[in-house]
Amino acid sequence: MEHRLANSLIMTVNEKKFIESALLSDIRVDGRRPFDYRNLTIRFGSEDGSAEVQLGQTQVIGFVTGQLSQPYRDRPNEGSFAIYTEFSPMADPSFEPGRPGETAIELGRIVDRGLRESRAVDTESLCVIAGKLVWSIRIDLHIIDNGGNLVDAANIAALAALSTFRRPECTLGGEDGQELIVHPPDEREPLSLILHHFPVAVTFGFIGKENTVVIDPTHYEEAVMGGSMTATLNTNGDVCAIQKAGGDAVSQTVIMQCLRIASVKAGDITSKIKDAVESYNTQRSLRKIKRHNPDQQGSSDVAKRHMERLTVGSDQSGIASQFNEHDKTNKRNSTLKGFSGGPASWDPYSKGVDGDALRTSLASRVAPVDKQKEESSQVNPETKSNPKSSETNSIALTHEVGLERKQSKSLKDAVKPKHKRRNKSNAS
């Protein structure tokens, strides 16, 4: 019994009274006003699709990974995604290892509903071969530190990780044009996911009897609040989801006021996520410039390992992963075709890629995509990709805008790439 007592947060009577009385003068214990968010920092890992979000003291890590699998029978043209949450015991003394508890499941449900019901993730673009092979995306959310308001932080982590995730490009090729080729990342630039909009979750806590509302509660405020509500909205003004599970009754005017405030906050958070993703993408493309012609043997090993991992272990006949032996000399030049829709607003030289050619080729399952032309080693293409902010029309594949520029060789070019291969073999 003692052990259980020691695990839960022990609040004093003083703290409860003080939080309520301080709110009457519109001030919170950490000095914020009732509708202020804590400091939000978004960092990315070395792999594509991993993001770490810090909201005050709360820390959440999100990982996105993809795998080829069979689609659901009733949706043969769509890929799928699933969210898994893990509440690490190091985050809070009341988190136990093992099966997720009630709050963990509720958090996973809120994030999932925000992404799925609003159709933020374009699942049709994840289809490779209709009815047979689609990409299934897995989002893992790990809670590292519980400082309150896990839902918002987890949602931002999921969005940030989804924005930077890249999946390998798949084409149909081989001798009869029926075999699936999954291109390794050093051969063809991996593609981003299409996100139509960013559903941002904003959590409100209701403290005291006068229904004082606070936004982004800390874990002390969470222990004291009588009820909470999470509203998921995007910058277009759509309410994607609302979650109010039990707790104190709240009047309609208060709810409408909360939704109005939430839409303002959603705009702030969306712009922060987009800025962070954009700087990550520029850094990523800068890293690529340093690469040079990879070693022939080394890259083939890498690619083979990559193929084995991606091999679909099903009984499907006629579908096999195959290693493409072409174009090993200048892999980096295969940047033109793997890029996102929508021109970057800041880049005057960006061109859209003809998605039509790729789309028709996949739809008819006949002709493989044109192989990349070898280009002279003088040209160092610089790839820049823009975030998935702009809405794209229904597209079967995602592309990024590629940009090629001639650059004079600098000392950076002479530096041998040391970690390039490790990075690419890890990307999935």
Place this chain on the structure above:
Amino acid sequence: MEAKPSNLVDQLVVPGDVILDLSNMANQTLKLSGGLRQDGDSICVMKAGKLRFMKPNKYWVESSQKRYVPSAGDNVLGVVVDTKPENFLVDIKGPALAFLPVLSFEGGTRRNIPKFEVGTLLYVSVVSANPGMNPELSCMDVNGKAAEYGVLKEEGYMFESSTGLARSLLSSPPHPVLEGLGKKLSFEIAVGINGRFWVNALQSSTVILVGNAIQKSESLSLVQQKIYLEKLLKSIQL
């Protein structure tokens, strides 16, 4: 024969450091306190922190943690979590809940046992803390008087800190931020060596200001603390 103090006194030491070699010191008694261990002929450090020495022969390592290890004689802030017929169960941020006997109050008899509800904040002293056993507390000093122990008013707010910050708040010379704020604002503060301090003032904003200022000044050096204090007082126009 006086012991020559180790030349690592008042410096940062890490586990594994040898602070004294006993082979060339004979007929001396040394008192070793927390964080030190005798390993044959040498005294080794077990805990990272600052080595401290007090004449004539006491050595110990001072470090700052978020959790508290109870030891007898400390004054701590405890929160009541349960009531039993014989004891109150009080949380003092240690590995085990502490027992506060219901009679350990000034003039306490079976007839006037105080009624504490769950969540009451108390200022208590640790009477005994043996490893493996629950620590024992008391609301009286050695003479049996209440002194400053007892329930803290149901106002104010309790902030968490590390044990190092709590020690520096209680030390003399006083903590610069605490002293500076005390000259300009009026508030009352109770510091427990277990890493908790309680602040009370007439206005909630004062409480929040003092509490957050003290928490934020923990990682600053003395000079930085003075600068921080100046900026803070200027920004609230005092």
